[in-house]
Each structure stands twice: as structure tokens, then as C-alpha cells.
Amino acid sequence: MYEHTIIHAxxxxxxxxxxxxxxxxLKLCDLHCTYNTAVNLGGHCVELSFKKYGSYIVEKLLETExxxxxxxxxxxxxxxxxxxxxxxxxxxKFVVVKALRVTQEEMITAYLFxxxxxxxxxxxxxxxxxxxxxxxxxxxxxx
Numbered sequence: 106m107y108e109h110t111i112i113h114a115x116x117x118x119x120x121x122x123x124x125x126x127x128x129x130x131l132k133l134c135d136l137h138c139t140y141n142t143a144v145n146l147g148g149h150c151v152e153l154s155f156k157k158y159g160s161y162i163v164e165k166l167l168e169t170e171x172x173x174x175x176x177x178x179x180x181x182x183x184x185x186x187x188x189x190x191x192x193x194x195x196x197x198k199f200v201v202v203k204a205l206r207v208t209q210e211e212m213i214t215a216y217l218f219x220x221x222x223x224x225x226x227x228x229x230x231x232x233x234x235x236x237x238x239x240x241x242x243x244x245x246x247x248x
Contacts, residue, residue: 107133111142114162115149124158131165139165143172150179151191160196167203170211177204177217181224189228192237201225205243222247 110117110130117123131139143166146153150166153159166172180188180201191197201221208218225232225244232241 107138111138111145114142114145118146118153118159118162121158124162127162128165131162136169136171139169140171140175142166143175147175147179150176151183151187154191154197154200155194157196160200163200164203167200167207170214173204173207174214174217177208177214177221180204181217181220185224185228188224189231192225192232192240193235195236198236198240201237202239202243205240209243 107130110126114127117127127142131142142162143150146162146166150163154163163176166176180191183191188201192201205218205221208214208221222244225240226247229241229244232238232244
């Protein structure tokens with residue numbers, strides 16, 4: 106049952122009820138299950154983060170190191186303008202804040218944190234007075 110949910114996670118997340126199923130599976134399953142979900146969602150995490158139910162799943166993937174590395178790597182690979190749109194979007198801002206916080210907490214993933222900081226820092230002034238004010242505060246705390 107869980108494997109079927111993981112394999113079809115991308116399709117399920119597009120529906121609010123399907124998203125709840127994926128969230129439930131991520132809560133119940135082990136690290137292997139979470140990692141496999143992250144792999145199956147690879148290349149779609151940024152896109153999913155713009156949407157209410159997708160952002161919940163991406164935030165959940167940021168809670169374990171193995172899947173977090175995959176998600177943050179995707180954030181780093183996207184173009185700066187898309188990352189800025191995500192940081193200023195209604196749901197995406199939560200994903201970016203969580204990505205910054207979890208990578209900042211772990212010394213092992215410091216390179217991911219600093220990668221995000223360097224990518225966002227030139228635009229931190231645009232985040233101050235928008236939905237990205239928490240992101241701007243994190244960026245400014247690194248100076």
C-alpha cells in the first residue's frame with residue numbers, strides 16, 4: 106500500500122485528499138519511504154511548493170536529512186528569478202524558510218544553507234516588505 110502511494114505521490118499531491126494520503130504515509134513510514142518519495146518527486150519540488158498542498162509535502166521532506174538534501178539541491182538548481190518568486194509566494198515562502206532553517210541547523214548541510222543565502226542575498230531588500238520578510242530576517246542575520 107505504501108509503495109503504491111509513494112510511486113504515485115506526484116499525481117496524488119495534485120488533489121487535496123490525495124495530498125493528505127501522502128502526508129499520512131510520510132508520517133507513518135521510515136526514512137527509506139520518505140527518501141523514495143523525494144526521489145519520485147524530484148524535479149517537481151519547486152513547482153509543488155507554489156501550491157498549498159504541495160508545499161506541505163515538500164516541507165515534510167525537509168524534515169529528514171536524506172530527502173532534505175534532494176529538495177534543497179533542487180532549490181539551488183532553479184533559476185534565481187523562480188527562487189525569488191517562490192520566496193515571495195503565499196505557500197512557497199514556508200518551504201524556503203524551512204529549507205534555510207534546517208540547513209542552518211546542521212553542520213553537515215552548511216554548504217546547502219550558504220548556497221541558498223548566496224542565491225537569495227542580492228534580493229533580500231525585495232523580501233523585506235513582502236511575504237518573504239522572515240526569509241529576509243534569516244539572510245540579514247548572516248551578515
